[in-house]
Amino acid sequence: MRRLLVIVGLIVGIVLTLSAQYQDRFKNTWIEPGSGVTLPEFDAFDSVDGTVGVLNASGPVNTEGNPFFTALGTNGRACVNCHQPTYGMSVSTSGLVERWRTTDGKDPVFAAFDGSNCPGLPQEKESSHSLLLKRGLFRIPLSWPPKNADGSLKPVEFTIEVVRDPTGCNTSPQYGLKSADPTISVYRRPRPAANLKYVVSGGRPIVLKTGTLADLDPETGNPVSMNLMTDAREPSLKTQAVSAIMGHEQAHEAPSRQQIEKIVEFESQVYVAQQAHIFGGPLAAAGGPPGLGVAALRDRKAGVLGDNDYDPVFGLFTAWKGNDYYRASVARGADIFMFRQFWLRDAAHINSIGLGNPMKRTCATCHNAQMTGQDLSAGWVDVGTTNYPTWTEPSTESSELPVFKITCNRDADPHPYLGRVIYTTDPGRALISGRCVDVGSIVMQQLRGLSARAPYFANGSAKTLREVVDFYDRRFDMKLTDQEKEDLINFLGAL
């Protein structure tokens, strides 16, 4: 008994020592627009169980006057409000809750336009910002029907009805579907403004998943990756920046060309990855897995397919096999990600593009782009998070998100696995393409810096990585053991 107590005491001592070691480095630094701080070349911030690294590859960044850090619109917001280095260049609910508390809800991140459930709600009430505070979701108002770049209406293949409207925005006479400017409000997480060379690479003239032309960069005329944003509605970082300033920042005048170039210049040199683990220590040490840490992201080539066994998506983890508990677990998780077979079924734009339904494959089949785990081709997929019956909401009646009923026209191709009537909390790509087959398809996200930016999925439904893994386990009947789940979580958390 005494011996057991000694062992327990030793373990507690080691944990406390390690915790203290990393606690010294823990910090949460919310950057306000116009604060004029200088970002160091490398910085590390507190994440769930370690530190997330942020690398400015071009050296220290003086934010004074930098348009990424400057409010360019009318609501006091800058890009940095929703893309904080502390939170892996996105923003977490823990950070938002803390921000609400310290500013009494006055921070511009809570702007009525999209930082609340609907602009018409009483803004001083916390409940009016519940989707942002509980799930990290910003309101994304999208015109319906969708429009072409020249303002003409796109043809659409379905009708859309609002079945449930917990925020009141979709049925609002002022902001809703039947308003003077018909609009659909969906609620989505901000994606990390980092590691972007990987996100924008891989543009090909014809989109594999649709057999149609890829969108073009309006400046260069080149086809784009169509992997930006939840629905690929903006073709380039520049157009995305303009759209964000006119929308999220509520600017009345378009930003200057120079401002946009400065924003893209900053975004394009920021790299984010988990850097250290509370028990595992530094993750990017020499001799370890080559894909971990921010320097690897800076140095590796973008646009490389990693769905192979010789140079896999996040590199080989051989060096950590049989290592200490944490590292061995991460290495097993990497093997599960790359090699654990399961039946991928009923996923539109995966099974439906000639691969068969079901198909026996692995996570890396879809998450195939080296270093980020996005899809190397245009990456929208209906993995089932937003569409009934696999959606993440408990039921229609208790959904925190709006529920829409989509009815496909008779002459259109139906959704390949849900048919002609679909209930969804977010039609995803279909709100841009107008196509029934796209209902519920969401562009895959990069898998880096995850520990710093919970919650997960575009709809913020997974509070933890455990909930992400549980969703996939349930959705694809993967039959993961508890050990396998833990290994996958440790692996994802190390990215």
Add this chain to the structure above:
Amino acid sequence: MRHAKRRLGLFILGATVALGQQRNFVSCPIVRDTKTVPCFLAEYEGETYYLGIQQDITSDFHPPQLKHEVLVEGRVAQGPRVCGGIPLQPVSISVLKEVNLACNTLLPPEPGIEAPPAPRGPGPSSRRPEGGPEAGSAPRKPVAGRQEFTVLYAFNDDYLEYAANQVVTEAAAYAKKIGASNVKVSGYRATSLLSNGDRLVEKAGLAEKRAQSIATLLRGLGVSRLVVESKTEAEPGDGQTDPSRRRVTIVVSP
């Protein structure tokens, strides 16, 4: 014992199916799991036919899908049963668009039933990139003059599969290379004559839709001087070559 009886039964039934016989039918696909990749099968008139195995997007065979019926148009091929089914080769697979929840048969692996060797298994690929797209293949003969390219489709579909995508890209490259004076795009829709005598006709308007979508792609790829036409009537089916008539032709003239 039960397996042996079943196989014997299948063998006897199989004996009634003549080599080279065309089999055109609509049914639910069946997925047979194996130790490696799954096999895709379909039943017609009490017989099981082998269609192909899971591969990747670049494969000639694109498997059918559960939750959908499939139009199978294939010829009975020589050789033993594969995955428990009589092999059809060549075989054309068209996934019918409407959802059919009754199509949901996934069979577990069974001793003695193995998938044919697969260039790619169910895990990540082991094939290393070659020196380039042409590496290892015989040098292409230089082409010149008027060239015709044919884009094939699944039944009632205008989705451009990977191979068809390559054809369009090749046609565009050729047209640009020779500075084509005229690129004629012609869309067709067709009829499939089934083995039971029924005829399936592709929907009206599909020929034009196919032609217009190919023309849009060609324009996007930098091809000009396009002439686009489509044939309103569905081409008749003969039960032998029907898949080859679901097409768009691209004729590139110098």
